[in-house]
Amino acid sequence: MSTLCRAPSWQRRGFSLKYILFTPKPPTRAFSTSPRGPGLRSLELDEPRLKKLKVNQSRLMDELHHTCQWGTGERWGEQGTETGMRRLSLSDADKQARDWFVDATKALGCNISVDAMGNTFAVRPGRAQGAPTFAGSHLDTQPSGGRYDGILGILAGVEMLRVLQENRVETAFPIGVVNWTNEEGARFPISMMSSGVWAGDIPIGHAYALQEVGGGTATVKSELERIGYLGILPASYEAMPMAAHFELHIEQGPILEKEEQKIGIVKGVQAYRWYTVEVIGQEAHTGTTPFGSRADALLAASRMICASHTAAADHGALASTGILTLSPGSVNTIPGKVKFSLDIRAPSDNIIDKLEKHLKSDFDSIVSTESTKALPLSVTWQTDSISPAIHFHKDCIAAVRASANSVLGDEALSREMVSGAGHDSVYASRRCPTSMIFVPSRDGISHNPKEYTSPGDCAIGAEVLLQSVLRYDGLRSNVGN
Template identity: 50%
Template sequence: MISENFKIQESELIQTIHSTAQKFGAHGVWGDDPTETGVCRLALTDLDRQIKDWFIEETKSLGCTIKVDNVGNIFATFPGKHNDHLATGIGSHLDTQPTGGRYDGIYGVLSGLQVLRTLKSNGYIPNFPITLVNWCNEEGARFPMSMMASSVWAGLTTKEDVYKLQDVFDSSITVKDELKRIGYLGEVECSHRFNPLKCHFEIHIEQGPILEALDKKIGVVTGAQAFSWIEVTFEGTAQHTGTTPLEFRQDALLAASQVIWKLNEMAKTHGGLATVGKISIGPDVVNVIPEKVSFVIDFRHCDDNVHKAMESEVFDIIEQASKNALGNGRPLKYSTNLLIHSPASHFDKKMLGIIKDSASSIVGDTLTHEIVSGAGHDSCNTNHIVPTAMIFVPSKDGISHNPKEYTKPEEILIGFKVLLETILRYDADRLSELQPN
């Protein structure tokens, strides 16, 4: 274990998590302790400016050089011995959901910071530079595009397109306006071409219940699921619930309920996920048969081929429900609209091997578990461009995007130690780059 000779300030990371939460957006009290609140720190607000300023100050004090790109990403580079080589990347985000917790994203950036602090305080110079990235607007809560600025960096969308995005709370305000206003419309082009990295590591809370349920401490994240969102609208006829025989009905909610039920069966069959989280109904009156029901289907699988097969079954299920709701009514009209399709991510095998070995050396094999990320992360974007891998730590009760989001301090520390060991091992492994061919 490379890091075993390092002196580690064991409580510094958790203290930084709590002190920054307190200073920059504490919101949503859920317990008596001052640390028992969530955080509301929406992208490109004054609070986001304050945490960005703080991030730059902290990393500069460690000797980092700073680059701010023109979509608000901050790259803080800790120098190594061979600074003419690309930097090893560590990144995540410091923005939150409106009802966010203290850990989602934040834990990743502050763990990266803690790695740099540990190198610095131990007087250790890595072989290669290390760049810690604070990606801008991962949550997409205020400006509605998840993983916004990492998408631009990876060339998956353009800066012009994201500049136009409007504040969901005030449509007169755009991303570009706010980047300018808070002083984070940087001069570096937001692109992996102009501002490249060697690779991207990210540590994150799981946001799901699996590690906790299996009593594991470290998730080696092999990739992220493919997912799609399909909006469905059924249109039937509003009729009196007391006067319309079942066989005369076009009940849009009955059709929707058949879909919701069948989707769950289908997802189980494929070992994937399917959910309807959003639904609206009209006219929404007790004694009127629902005329119009719209809902969004979210379905996911870690294998793109299975996800594709699921998609086809989703459309069959909708079609069947529309034709004859449960064999006991009249056909309904329907329409569908694919809102999002995101293919599966498969992270870099070599990096995953290093993470796994690092975790084994710290908590042992029995507490280490391979896992697929259910949610999207900035790493899913960087993975299109550079070798990428992620580490998960447990989330209490699988709760996230909620003030109650919680990971135990000892789990926070274990995750950091695995990240530190991983970065050191990766840095050592990169020495082969210096060999002449």
């Protein structure tokens, strides 16, 4: 376990974990999203002003790489920025990145709230009171991840706030950026954990009790306390409501790059389920036990993993195993117990249901085939996570589409997509209108130190995010909520 960290700088200065409040100087109205006519027409009239709001590409990338000093991972190239990231949730490095986020957004006129799951909300006031329109993502990474997954979405949100400040933009309603805790599920094994608690779908007691993977004893709650991010604001959509949630993210796949397109307009997220499968056999000596007298748990598990790939392909789905543990772990002992993770994904819940049924039947058959009367094997399933297929909100999708066309100037450079990966927008969409923006990933690589998106593509995505949030704010102003 890491050593005890100092409290965040903002907490040491005496601010509350629930709300950090101050009164920013009212902006001079150089740009406004106030209504100018019915429906979306007012947004069209403000189109020339929207187009004048430009992100600073150099600043965006400098700040992104600056924050990557906390949790720098494996080096893959010669340049200073050519490293991956290892910033596990609630680690010392995560705390340092969180502190930077709080200080940076506070300096931009935001009110800061930290909830009971450590979710951190930076809100810039608008002319009227109301739930903020948020840009959101996460600062935690995979154990061997890259510099863009999640991180780009947060840094683009901060850049959005900088552009609004520099241009003295006054929005109709509050605008915010949220950093969600433990999106990756790499250290504490529930992905999108804290947005799930916020949405009311994951019990906070269950989340608090999760222990870190790899045999450590730290829990989510103990680490929130240790790094100083156990807020007193309830982790709930009722305590921190959102008018909408937009998320900029790298695609994590090859489609945009292959098709030479710049923006993915994300309509939804495919369904997925995570399982832990346990196979029990019998330990025995490798040199004295004939094949016919073995109950080899690893051999059975390996056949199950292969069968999962075959079945998934037959159903038009995907199946993967990323964690495999066995005992006793000796060269000359046949494994008697094996656990492996199983991740299955498909465009619809119906396909997932059929694939799960198929796999359970296949795994039972494998156990039956590999067992003998004297040495039976067994298999058990534990469902760890269920994420149904998600369909995003039409108004948010329309805002992203209009913004992509405005920034790119060519509809052929964007495309509608369904995300193959889960994101915090999955849970956000259950409580507020939501959509996502994808930018290309070089070679489709992600969850890898070599993950890369060009500075130009990062800036395009950030500009689409900026416009999307402002368009939605304008739409809210037009309809009066």
